[in-house]
Amino acid sequence: MARPVRVADPWFVIPTLDPESTADAARESFEAAGWYLAGTGDWAWVLASPDDTLAARITPFDPAFRLFAEACLAGSPNEFLVRVDGLVPLRHKGYVVLMERLYPVDEARSSRLVEALGSGSGSGSGSSSSSSGNGGGNATTAAPPDRSGELAGHPDIVDLRRRINDLLAVGARHFELWGGADVRPGNILQTPSGDLRLTDPLFVHGPSIVEAIRDGRAEALEDFSRTDLADFLRIPAFARGSETAALRAAVGELRLTHS
Incomplete structure (x- = not known):
C-alpha cells in the first residue's frame, strides 16, 4: 500500500513509479530525474536528491526495514529517529523509502547514542549497512556540543527504546529467521547540523x-x-x-x- 509522501514543494522531481516497477527500474527513474547514488548496503541502494535534502532507499526485498519504515510513518516524530517521508511500493514486496538525507558521524558520538539506547547487537550480520545512503559526503556544519550524559533519560530515548522493543516483538512473531536488534554505531548517522539519527535498528538474518x-x-x-x-x-x-x-x-x- 502506498504511503503519502510528506515533502513540501521540492524543486527537483520525485519520480512517479508504477507499482509493478522493479527495483532496477526505480533506480533508473530516480537517476533520470537527477538523483545520484549515495551508498549501497547489503539490502538496498540509496540515491540522494539533487539538492542533498532527501534520500531514496530502494530495495527489491527487505521485510525488516519495511517494518521499521512503516512504524516511522505511523508514529510521532522523535529527535533521535530518522525522518521518513514516504513509502512507495514496487513489484512484489520491493519498495522505495523516501527519507531525510543523512551523513556519517564519528564513532565516539554514535557509540554514546547506542549506549543510551541500551540495545546494541554487535555486527548485525545480514542487515543493511548505512541504510540511509548516507555514507557519502559530509555534514556541512559543525556538530553541536556533546550531550551524551543527558541522553539515557531523555524522553525521546525512552520512547525510542519502547518502539524498538515493540518492533522486535513483532519481527520475532513473523519471522523464524528474525535477526533482532541492530543498534550499533554504523547505523547512527547525522543531519547536516549534527543531530544524531538512528536509521536501521532491525534485521532479518x-x-x-x-x-x-x-x-x-x-x-x-x-x-x-x-x-x-x-x-x-x-x-x-x-x-x-x-x-x-x-x-x-x-x-x-x-x-x-x-x-
Whole structure:
C-alpha cells in the first residue's frame, strides 16, 4: 500500500513509479530525474536528491526495514529517529523509502547514542549497512556540543527504546529467521547540523536464509514465498556470478508450501 509522501514543494522531481516497477527500474527513474547514488548496503541502494535534502532507499526485498519504515510513518516524530517521508511500493514486496538525507558521524558520538539506547547487537550480520545512503559526503556544519550524559533519560530515548522493543516483538512473531536488534554505531548517522539519527535498528538474518536455501531446508523458509526468495537474491549483497546462479537454481528446487 502506498504511503503519502510528506515533502513540501521540492524543486527537483520525485519520480512517479508504477507499482509493478522493479527495483532496477526505480533506480533508473530516480537517476533520470537527477538523483545520484549515495551508498549501497547489503539490502538496498540509496540515491540522494539533487539538492542533498532527501534520500531514496530502494530495495527489491527487505521485510525488516519495511517494518521499521512503516512504524516511522505511523508514529510521532522523535529527535533521535530518522525522518521518513514516504513509502512507495514496487513489484512484489520491493519498495522505495523516501527519507531525510543523512551523513556519517564519528564513532565516539554514535557509540554514546547506542549506549543510551541500551540495545546494541554487535555486527548485525545480514542487515543493511548505512541504510540511509548516507555514507557519502559530509555534514556541512559543525556538530553541536556533546550531550551524551543527558541522553539515557531523555524522553525521546525512552520512547525510542519502547518502539524498538515493540518492533522486535513483532519481527520475532513473523519471522523464524528474525535477526533482532541492530543498534550499533554504523547505523547512527547525522543531519547536516549534527543531530544524531538512528536509521536501521532491525534485521532479518540474511546469512541464515542463504544457508537454508543452499541446504534445501524448505521448513526454515516457510515465512517466505518462492518469489520472496528470488527477490532476496536480487539485493545488492548478491553479485552476478556462479554462486548466485546456484542459489537461484536451489530456490527453484525448494518444496515450499507457497510460491
